[in-house]
Amino acid sequence: MSKKLIKAAVIGALFSVATMSFAADEVEDIKAPSMLDEFSFSANVGLYSDYVFRGYTQTQNEPAIQGGFDVEHSSGLYVGTWASNVDWTTAGGYMDKNSIEIDVYGGWATELPFWDLGFDIGVLQFLYPGSDTAGAVETDATEIYVGLSKDFLEGKFSVSLTNYVVVSDDAWGFSNMDGETYTDLSVDVPIGSTPITLSAHVGYQTFGDQGDGADYDYTDWKVNADYAFNDNFSAGAFYTDTDQKKDNWTVEGKFLGDSVFGGYLSAGF
Numbered sequence: 001m002s003k004k005l006i007k008a009a010v011i012g013a014l015f016s017v018a019t020m021s022f023a024a025d026e027v028e029d030i031k032a033p034s035m036l037d038e039f040s041f042s043a044n045v046g047l048y049s050d051y052v053f054r055g056y057t058q059t060q061n062e063p064a065i066q067g068g069f070d071v072e073h074s075s076g077l078y079v080g081t082w083a084s085n086v087d088w089t090t091a092g093g094y095m096d097k098n099s100i101e102i103d104v105y106g107g108w109a110t111e112l113p114f115w116d117l118g119f120d121i122g123v124l125q126f127l128y129p130g131s132d133t134a135g136a137v138e139t140d141a142t143e144i145y146v147g148l149s150k151d152f153l154e155g156k157f158s159v160s161l162t163n164y165v166v167v168s169d170d171a172w173g174f175s176n177m178d179g180e181t182y183t184d185l186s187v188d189v190p191i192g193s194t195p196i197t198l199s200a201h202v203g204y205q206t207f208g209d210q211g212d213g214a215d216y217d218y219t220d221w222k223v224n225a226d227y228a229f230n231d232n233f234s235a236g237a238f239y240t241d242t243d244q245k246k247d248n249w250t251v252e253g254k255f256l257g258d259s260v261f262g263g264y265l266s267a268g269f
Contacts, residue, residue: 038074043067046266051084054182054205055220055242056249056256058086058101079106089128092251094139094173098130118149124164141171157189174216180206199224218244218257237263
């Protein structure tokens with residue numbers, strides 16, 4: 001993740017009390033505490049034509065506004081939060097009142113001492129605040145994840161492989177999800193010296209035995225083109241699809257896993 005320090009003066013005030021000394025008519029420069037140099041802070045916000053999570057829409061193919069905030073330490077430790085509007089929780093009858101997803105996560109990212117491999121391990125909590133429908137399966141979910149990444153040909157393209165494992169009993173309205181997995185393989189290809197990056201992704205989600213005899217496991221795939229206007233702003237377009245079984249993934253007459261063409265505008269600071 002690319003991170004930039006934001007509002008250093010404010011954060012510095014929170015971390016320590018600055019000291020001043022006066023000699024004659026001279027005011028000594030106040031320096032930020034060295035502890036602040038160990039942290040980086042970043043924020044992001046985006047407007048998307050559809051919120052597609054692991055191949056299927058979370059907003060019934062309606063637009064979504066999303067954003068988050070991250071804090072990283074020089075050791076590789078990090079924490080962050082991210083949010084988006086959603087409506088699958090109420091459309092599917094899992095919740096009476098809910099319109100937002102809030103994710104909270106933390107972990108450790110570093111580079112392994114061999115093969116120039118990036119390594120990332122952490123925990124991810126999905127939260128859907130609101131009023132649950134009586135007797136409905138819990139929508140909140142908890143996962144742990146482990147990922148590897150590597151740049152090839154001096155950065156001409158990069159590959160990442162991440163495995164997510166559910167550690168909560170319920171997840172996204174499904175029961176008996178403890179131990180179920182999602183595997184993500186992604187490739188990013190910067191196009192020479194242009195501001196364009198092409199990406200491709202394939203993932204596989206398992207759901208185990210849900211007790212109704214239905215097979216909910218599926219594969220999803222996605223291609224994405226991103227144009228960076230500068231270090232902070234970008235726009236992109238994507239296509240995503242799944243092999244979800246239509247009978248299992250249709251809510252209120254809407255097939256959630258149908259193919260989607262979409263676009264977005266995003267900013268990072």
